[in-house]
Amino acid sequence: MMNNPYTYAKISLKNLKHNLGVIRKAVGRGIPVMAVVKSDAYGHGMVPVSTALEQYGIDGFGVAFVEEGAILRQAGITAPIYVLSGFQRGEEALLLANNLTPLVYSVQQIDLFNKAVGGRHLAPALHLKIDTGMGRLGFVYDDRDTLARALRRIKKLNITGIATHLSDPGGSRSYTAAQIRRFWEVRKYLESALSKQLVAHAANTDSFFHYPGAVFDMVRSGISLYGYGHKDLKPVLSVFSRLISVKTLKKGHCISYGRTYRLNRDTTVGVIPVGYADGYLRSLSNKAFVGINGKKVYSRGRVTMNHIMIDLQNIPARIGDPVLIMGQDGSLRIGADTIASLGSTISYELLCGMGASLKRSYE
Numbered sequence: 001m002m003n004n005p006y007t008y009a010k011i012s013l014k015n016l017k018h019n020l021g022v023i024r025k026a027v028g029r030g031i032p033v034m035a036v037v038k039s040d041a042y043g044h045g046m047v048p049v050s051t052a053l054e055q056y057g058i059d060g061f062g063v064a065f066v067e068e069g070a071i072l073r074q075a076g077i078t079a080p081i082y083v084l085s086g087f088q089r090g091e092e093a094l095l096l097a098n099n100l101t102p103l104v105y106s107v108q109q110i111d112l113f114n115k116a117v118g119g120r121h122l123a124p125a126l127h128l129k130i131d132t133g134m135g136r137l138g139f140v141y142d143d144r145d146t147l148a149r150a151l152r153r154i155k156k157l158n159i160t161g162i163a164t165h166l167s168d169p170g171g172s173r174s175y176t177a178a179q180i181r182r183f184w185e186v187r188k189y190l191e192s193a194l195s196k197q198l199v200a201h202a203a204n205t206d207s208f209f210h211y212p213g214a215v216f217d218m219v220r221s222g223i224s225l226y227g228y229g230h231k232d233l234k235p236v237l238s239v240f241s242r243l244i245s246v247k248t249l250k251k252g253h254c255i256s257y258g259r260t261y262r263l264n265r266d267t268t269v270g271v272i273p274v275g276y277a278d279g280y281l282r283s284l285s286n287k288a289f290v291g292i293n294g295k296k297v298y299s300r301g302r303v304t305m306n307h308i309m310i311d312l313q314n315i316p317a318r319i320g321d322p323v324l325i326m327g328q329d330g331s332l333r334i335g336a337d338t339i340a341s342l343g344s345t346i347s348y349e350l351l352c353g354m355g356a357s358l359k360r361s362y363e
């Protein structure tokens, strides 16, 4: 794939380090922080971000897939790596060869793991994933029959932890409290059945900032590392572009496909080479703003594949001037969360989309 030559992402490792400090302070000293680096670290680059985080003393990494874990090991990562989506048949060897800790959620996975471990002395660690109300992956919290069946089959497997995922920590307090309560109960049941303590973890960003009771023995931090979810965090990814056209159009002239914007006065219109091919969502049409010379200017008309148009108002701007699309430049901040909500989505989707498609540099 060819990257957009005029628009690129800058990743601030300094802000990444700052954010880890804010997170550690919020969850309290001594609580391990797992950095969630799935989906290429939410578009920030999994290997460079993880390498930096390991230097900053991170306690572990969370990835979605086994293959991501293998890539991290190849890059020299030595901290524990948790595979949040478990594994599928055929991935056992890769899992074991790379000393990855899967979050296991079915009896079938336990059987596969048993077989793969075979005659090894040291069984690698695994965590059990419990569905306490998310309705995605996990042993259902009150399905004691299946849990008991799983326990009977663990043989010499080394279960070291249990995990759950909260589905609405930014919303319903009572639902989140119920999930936390269910998790406590399952943990108690499993610890007594296995006669050992388990590392329990439930909290993602929204959870550990809002529910101290969700912190348990470890937190899983994704979006907060990248700068969103709390006012003290700083955006790690910033997207920059430049003006490639500046011209004055008369009142009445229409902008972009579908003529959804008609100028109500003579207007200086700029063109910026960023579009939905770069993950800049089409749903931002007529809604987004960007920063030029430290000022906000608004986009007009539909977002196209490679371009957006902006109303330059009275800002003296020339072809080649730098443009902040998202993130931070000096004192101007254009949050991915702000832009995402204008486009009816969340910072996660915008970061993944833009980070994945643009050229990245690290500083």
Ligand SMILES: *Cc1c(COP(=O)(O)O)cnc(C)c1O
Pocket (backbone or CB within 6 Å): 036, 038, 084, 165, 203, 204, 205, 206, 220, 221, 222, 223, 224
């Ligand atoms: C993605 C993910 C996280 C990270 O969530 P953030 O809201 O980005 O902190 C944590 N746990 C699980 C299971 C996830 O899939």
